[in-house]
Amino acid sequence: MKLQTRIVGLRHKNIDPKSIPLITKSKITFVQESENVHDKFAVQCLSNYFNIGYIEATKSQRVFRLLEQNTDYSVKVLAYDDFSIQIEITFNTIKVDGRKIKTTAIGRDIAGIYRILFFLGEEKYAYIGQSVDIDKRLKTHYRDLENLQHHNSIMQSAWIEDSTTFSDSILHKVPENIDGLDRQIYLFQKELYYIKVSSIPTANRVDADMVLTEDAKRQLEKLIKAVKLKLKQKRLAFNDKKDEIGQRFIDLGIIEEKRFWDGYQRGNEPRRYLTVSASNVLTWINKRRRSPMDYIPPINYTHPKFNELKDQLIDIQTEIRKIESQGKFLDESLNQFTHKAKRQPIQVDDLEKFLKLLKSI
Numbered sequence: 001m002k003l004q005t006r007i008v009g010l011r012h013k014n015i016d017p018k019s020i021p022l023i024t025k026s027k028i029t030f031v032q033e034s035e036n037v038h039d040k041f042a043v044q045c046l047s048n049y050f051n052i053g054y055i056e057a058t059k060s061q062r063v064f065r066l067l068e069q070n071t072d073y074s075v076k077v078l079a080y081d082d083f084s085i086q087i088e089i090t091f092n093t094i095k096v097d098g099r100k101i102k103t104t105a106i107g108r109d110i111a112g113i114y115r116i117l118f119f120l121g122e123e124k125y126a127y128i129g130q131s132v133d134i135d136k137r138l139k140t141h142y143r144d145l146e147n148l149q150h151h152n153s154i155m156q157s158a159w160i161e162d163s164t165t166f167s168d169s170i171l172h173k174v175p176e177n178i179d180g181l182d183r184q185i186y187l188f189q190k191e192l193y194y195i196k197v198s199s200i201p202t203a204n205r206v207d208a209d210m211v212l213t214e215d216a217k218r219q220l221e222k223l224i225k226a227v228k229l230k231l232k233q234k235r236l237a238f239n240d241k242k243d244e245i246g247q248r249f250i251d252l253g254i255i256e257e258k259r260f261w262d263g264y265q266r267g268n269e270p271r272r273y274l275t276v277s278a279s280n281v282l283t284w285i286n287k288r289r290r291s292p293m294d295y296i297p298p299i300n301y302t303h304p305k306f307n308e309l310k311d312q313l314i315d316i317q318t319e320i321r322k323i324e325s326q327g328k329f330l331d332e333s334l335n336q337f338t339h340k341a342k343r344q345p346i347q348v349d350d351l352e353k354f355l356k357l358l359k360s361i
Helices: 017-025 057-069 133-147 153-161 180-197 214-251 276-287 306-338 348-360
Strands: 002-008 028-033 043-046 050-055 073-080 084-091 110-119 123-131 167-173 260-263 273-275
Touching: 002 057, 017 073, 017 084, 028 050, 028 057, 028 073, 043 057, 050 057, 050 084, 057 084, 057 153, 110 133, 110 153, 110 180, 123 133, 123 153, 123 180, 123 276, 133 153, 153 306, 180 214, 180 348, 214 276, 214 306, 214 348, 273 276, 306 348
Parallel strands: none
Antiparallel strands: 002 050, 002 084, 028 043, 043 050, 073 084, 110 123, 110 167, 260 273
């Protein structure tokens, strides 16, 4: 991995500005200075075994921790002036054998809820997550932590401070009879449940908020795509039923299927036609005359089947509007969950409502 930082304090070390170009061409090495009274994570920078300065304070702890795990690194000078040297450190290897992580022995294909426990200072924390492959997901967590690229800032800080406090376990396994879309919704719901009931402060939540990882966002996008397809199929089925009932209105002679010129109604524009068809019977039944020029086709309101068929059409139309509303809610939720700034939390209750809708569909 690579890390850019600065060597500062050149003037404090009485480095002659004229000698800086020579320093930048020589090999630069580091020495951890844990006994430094000003900064226990101080990293001394050497050129030809001579102290030229220190890693800047904002990056010193990160470099200090990486040096604990890395013995093979190289330094490239990017720029310099009379006060500092801009460098890029490439760490070629990362030692992991010394890391004492107590990892549960698990199979690769287990889907469920897992928990990672760790300490930050004196405070104990839990990180709760879900995955269709817990073992693979845990390995990703530890790899990102080792590379100092983890999305969760609390976990990353704890890892830098003391990685030996980390341990993990399985909280819940998904029943074998749940798979596909149902399994993913089940996982999200269980993850939220274990976050809310955790007796240990969780790194997932701040005042009942949680941060969605990129994996979780991708999973939600797949869920919504699959559920919207189900909604589309459901709406098509209701439209077919609506057409069947509309056709019964026509077949029973309650309303006549016809096409008529509507030029007068629409300002005498040429070639303007309206159609009475099976798909729009309910529209014509509900239409009211607003002017003498408005046309309403003859409708037999006294037919014995009129009210029964009309109620069926109203029920179907209600379901279609409900589907449209659900689709809109899914789009709005996806936009809310996936377009937030990095690490910006979302309300757990909002996600629960969203998942309940997915499950109901």
